[in-house]
Amino acid sequence: MTTGSAGPVPARPVKVTRQQVVRRLTRAAAHSDARLIAEAAALAEGWVVLADPMGGVVCSTPDTAGPEGVRAAAHPQLYPHLTIRSMAGAVLVVRPGAASPASRIDLIARTCVDLLRMRARVRREEDTHRTEQRLHAAVLHLLLSGQSHLATDVLRTSATHATVFRLAGQLVHAAYQSHWREVQPSVSPEAHRMLVCLEGGELVVIVLHGLDHDRHVARPLVARIAYRHQLAGGVSDPLPLDMVATAWAEAGTARHGARSGCLASATFLGSHGLLRVVPAERLALWSAAILKPLNREQRRTMEAYLRSGSAQAAAAVLDVSEGTVRARLRGIGTLLAAELDNPTVQAQLLLALRAPAPSRRVGTSARLGGPHPPLPTGLLDPDDAHRWASALLRPLDKPLRIALRCWLRHRGRTAPAASELGLSRSTLTNWLSKCGRTLSVDLSSATVRAELHLAAETLATPEDTPARLPRRGGRTYRGHQS
Known part of the structure; x- marks a missing residue:
């Protein structure tokens, strides 16, 4: 048997349907522009070049076709035998093989252009996404460093308050990536705004809002994130923007006490919190009447003082001198006709500062402290106030309630409270720790201490005094284990 000298017979080209062309190009585009161009060249049985008329070859298959593709992109009228498609910033040049039908080449060119545009749009969105993430992280650091005026300038927002959420868990990175876009509300300067970023291994969400609206808009969404990804989260009270550092600490403390998949409030008071117990409009009207004489700066000064616990700490928050804070507090005390050092007044x-704004104007003023009940009758009548206080403090026995009340009257200072109780500091510290565990509250929170003080004073009787603690050995309470 002999073999002819013409060589092997070339294989017949495999017929490719339109659907297969689109499918193969789409799969290639999922990898890269270069893979898409290579697949287009294979389907065209020729060469394909993606060129930038100003910058040269972007990608080419084969590489040797690049120079001719650039020339064709620059002078398409000189290359009528090529298929040339322009798009924003680039030109696609296809040279078909001799056996490729014109309809297939047109389909390849149109599909490639559509896929390249889609990839460019995705890249722009990713760049915007990364830029926005960096912006959120930068604004968070501005807020934590006390530069709230710069933060609001960057965001162009009219928000005055912030609520901080801090979440942690094994899936925190997955939660961040999958929910970053989901938690983006309107970015209009008149609307609230949400900052979302990763900080120190935590997912951080900060809602910027006004005092009287959008306070709780993010909580259901963040709660779903925590549940879906089994993250333990803490949420702060709404605080002025220049006190975000305090809100940050509150949310962190709350997170340590949260279960996986749940959010814990900084106050831990739940249904016993006065903002839930007192009807909202009643509380709002009372608050507006109390605070009516004060301007915005005076309210900020007073809240910084009440939450930080001292004029010195408030001065650091407000970025003014301690003397300035004390002078402002004297003026506030005069305007309110109240003694600001009184723990009940504080x-x-x-409570008044935390209340929402009223829906109607307030024409009269209200009084603080004095011989009136700790919870004014305008908020709760005496029977309701007693029921609220009893439900809140019921888990405590009498010795713990006496010790807690004394400590709260000393505004959370252990040394003078221990001296009045006749206990050592370590004993009182142990008792207070037991109070916190029994009530499931964070005693470092100013909000918690304020509501516990009002409850303790509401229930107080002549028997609830340090002198009524039975003694053994002079300093240790008999029968009570610390």
């Missing part, structure tokens, strides 16, 4: 003022 608790009432902090």
Whole structure:
């Protein structure tokens, strides 16, 4: 048997349907522009070049076709035998093989252009996404460093308050990536705004809002994130923007006490919190009447003082001198006709600052402290106030309630409270720790201390005094284990 000298017979080209062309190009585009161009060249049985008329070859298959593709992109009228398609910033040049039908080449060119445009749009969105993430992280650091005026300038927002959420868990990175876009609300300067970023291994969400609206808009969404990804989260009270550092600490403390998949409030008071117990409009009207004489700067000064616990700490928050804070507090005390060093007055003022704004104007003023009940009758009648306080403090026995009340009257200072109780500091510290565990509250929170003080004073009787603690050995309470 002999073999002819013409060589092997070439294989017949495999017929490719339109659907297969589109499918193969789409799969290639999922990898890269270069893979898409290579697949297009294979389907065209020729060469394909993606060129930038100003910058040269972007990608080419084969590489040797690049120079001719650039020339064709620059002078298409000189290359009528090529298929040339222009798009924003680039030109696609296809040279078909001799056996490729014109209809297939047109389909390849149109599909490639559509896929390249889609990939360019995705890249732009990813670049915007990364830029926005960096912006959120930068604004978070501005807020934590006390530069709230710069933060609001960057965001162009009219928000005055912030609520901080801090979440942690094994899936925190997955939660961040999958929910970053989901938690983006309107970015209009008149609307609230949400900052979302990763910080120190935590997912951080900060809602910027006004005092009287959008306070809780993010909580259901963040709660779903925590549940879906089994993250433990803490949420702060709404605080002025220049006190975000305090809100940050509150949310962190709350997170440590949260279960996986749940959010824990910084106050831990739940249904016993006064903002839930007192009807909202009643609380709003009372608050507006109390705070009516004060301007915005005076309210900020007073809240910084009440939450930080001292004029010195408030001065650091407000970025003014301690003397300035003390002078402002004297003026505030005069305007309110109240003694700001009184712990009951402080608790009432902090409650007033936390209340929402009223829906109608307030024409009269209200009084603080004095011989009136710790919870004004305008908020709760005496029977309701007693029921609220009893439900809140019921888990405590009498010795713990006496010790807690004394400590709260000393505004959370252990040394003078221990001296009045006749206990060592370590004993009182242990008792207070037991109070916190029994009530499931964070005693470092100013909000918690304020509401516990009002409850303790509401229930107080002549028997609830340090002198009524039975003694053994002079300093240790008999029968009570610390």
